[in-house]
Amino acid sequence: xxxxxxxxxxxxxxxxxxxxxxxxxxxxxxxxxxxxxxxxxxxxxxxxxxxxxxxxxxxxxxxxxxxxxxxxxxxxxxxxxxxxxxxxxxxxxxxxxxxxxxxxxxxxxxxxxxxxxxxxxxxxxxxxxxxxxxxxxxxxxxxxxxxxxxxxxxxxxxxxxxxxxxxxxxxxxxxxxxxxxxxxxxxxxxxxxxxxxxxxxxxxxxxxxxxxxxxxxxxxxxxxxxxxxxxxxxxxxxxxxxxxxxxxxxxxxxxxxxxxxxxxxxxxxxxxxxxxxxxxxxxxxxxxxxxxxxxxxxxxxxxxxxxxxxxxxxxxx
Numbered sequence: 652x653x654x655x656x657x658x659x660x661x662x663x664x665x666x667x668x669x670x671x672x673x674x675x676x677x678x679x680x681x682x683x684x685x686x687x688x689x690x691x692x693x694x695x696x697x698x699x700x701x702x703x704x705x706x707x708x709x710x711x712x713x714x715x716x717x718x719x720x721x722x723x724x725x726x727x728x729x730x731x732x733x734x735x736x737x738x739x740x741x742x743x744x745x746x747x748x749x750x751x752x753x754x755x756x757x758x759x760x761x762x763x764x765x766x767x768x769x770x771x772x773x774x775x776x777x778x779x780x781x782x783x784x785x786x787x788x789x790x791x792x793x794x795x796x797x798x799x800x801x802x803x804x805x806x807x808x809x810x811x812x813x814x815x816x817x818x819x820x821x822x823x824x825x826x827x828x829x830x831x832x833x834x835x836x837x838x839x840x841x842x843x844x845x846x847x848x849x850x851x852x853x854x855x856x857x858x859x860x861x862x863x864x865x866x867x868x869x870x871x872x873x874x875x876x877x878x879x880x881x882x883x884x885x886x887x888x889x890x891x892x893x894x895x896x897x898x899x900x901x902x903x904x905x906x907x908x909x910x911x912x913x914x915x916x917x918x919x920x921x922x923x924x925x926x927x928x929x930x931x932x933x934x935x936x937x938x939x940x941x942x943x944x945x946x947x948x949x950x951x952x953x954x955x956x957x958x959x960x961x962x963x964x965x966x967x968x
Contacts, residue, residue: 683919687716687788692827694718695898696872699908701743701766706929709920714743717778723792724805731812736774741767779816786915787813790825794838797852799859821867826857828873833888834895854958870914872907875953877960884945886936901934909950
């Protein structure tokens with residue numbers, strides 16, 4: 652009897668695996684599509700992704716983002732309920748895609764800097780109906796990122812909206828960063844103007860969130876940034892920001908792009924971004940051949956341990 656049960660279980664498992672593989676093959680067109688529902692912090696996280704993909708010769712990945720400055724979870728839900736279209740929609744304009752591109756009635760302008768095309772006056776529904784999104788990301792506005800009372804019921808509602816239009820999409824959450832040590836942001840007093848207290852609040856909030864809502868991915872941008880703040884590439888008191896809260900146009904955004912890639916795209920390509928040769932002269936913290944490994948390591952370590960910043964040390968390449 653035990654042998655029979657064992658064979659039965661193996662047969663059932665094999666059947667499920669075969670069925671799942673067949674279903675995946677039928678739906679998979681060889682293109683990974685990622686949409687971010689966010690604000691300026693998702694802009695910071697994704698800005699360099701197309702350049703990173705191009706540098707690594709990664710094909711068949713489409714990335715897009717919806718932007719309203721300072722937009723909270725509550726505002727995203729209200730825009731949807733009120734049928735408003737306030738978003739700027741950015742789409743990766745690289746020409747790597749070999750498969751069929753998603754079809755949409757959203758007019759896209761010519762590519763801007765960093766390989767993005769842009770459209771204005773877009774609604775959440777229009778963006779969700781762009782095509783089949785494989786991953787949809789979201790986040791809370793930075794000032795409320797460590798205050799869980801601001802998340803619900805809006806987070807659950809936003810996830811339900813996404814699932815209504817993209818039932819097969821996986822959901823990702825960007826865990827953002829604490830402000831710089833001397834930030835003048837109006838919400839910093841919520842955390843007693845203390846960077847560590849803000850980071851701890853973000854961690855506690857995300858852990859609580861994960862008990863209430865099922866997420867497929869956590870993008871630990873804030874942990875990578877904090878690891879770099881413990882390292883020699885940090886530029887105190889800006890702490891890898893350009894104004895006390897938005898990421899530095901060089902090293903800050905570059906680090907975040909590495910985290911986004913390692914979290915969401917590496918499982919698709921089976922290639923780490925470690926060792927990529929994308930550098931930038933932008934911002935106050937340049938990314939060069941000599942210091943790029945700091946950003947690569949910080950991203951990799953953060954993805955491995957999302958709630959534990961670790962100092963990144965120098966190593967010869």
